[in-house]
Amino acid sequence: MDIVLEILSWGLLAVGSVFLIIGGIGLIRLPDVFARMHGAGIIETMGAGAVLSGLMIQGGLSIVTIKLVLIVIFILFTSPTATHALARAALHGGVRPRQTVTPKGKAPTKGGESSKT
């Protein structure tokens, strides 16, 4: 039983670390502000979530685990709000998202032609 929990816990820690690295690579490789937010999204959902779940199994039924659960809940509630605030600030600051597929009909943003620059 113990060995199963250990394997599960370390598996989650490894998966979380891999996703943290991939998210970091995404932050660097993706082309513009809005695309880079998706890389950050990986870090704060799968990366942090898997690592903290792995730590929860290590903690067992204790007060540490309760605190870790609270950390996960607060991350999941606050990170989309922060991401949205960042995206809105960028949009209102004049950054137009680069688009490969130009939307037909009315464009939700005025950034259709700025993608060529």
Place this chain on the structure above:
Amino acid sequence: MLHAFSLGLVLLGLWLMLSGFFTPLLLSLGVASVIAVVWIAHRMDVIDHEGHPIHLTFRAFLYWPWLLKEIILANIAVARVIISREMPIQPTVFGVTATQKTDLGHVIYANSITLTPGTVTIDIDKDNLSVHALTTDAAENLKTGEMDRHVTEVEAHPKTDKSAPNTAPGGPAQ
């Protein structure tokens, strides 16, 4: 009143779980601070169905596992795009319509979209959300409206909403 009571209960539970001390002095100090916080929140007039949404507890517990599954699938898809050599991204901005009736429902929907990697809500105008998607797959997945339906099920319309159609409680959710 009900909201104030449940806020006090939640705060008490939180204090007990986080402190781990059970001596009479510290317990009474904890109770005193919980009462002070509830009183201040009451004076600030922030205890209502939005600040403390107890009416959607059970539906939320049904929604989270589904959201978790979506997040994991989207994570794998975006991670695959990022580490592939030619990085096949097709960033688009498009609008989706939110069918929720309350502001709280809109917030849950917009935050769920942002929480799923590959799609980020960048602007909200009443019922219209502008969404930035990294790939066309992510965009198509959102356009099917499955997440929208799930969030609408979570949002049981509160009593204050008079414009809502008189659906039987729990009727459309099944």
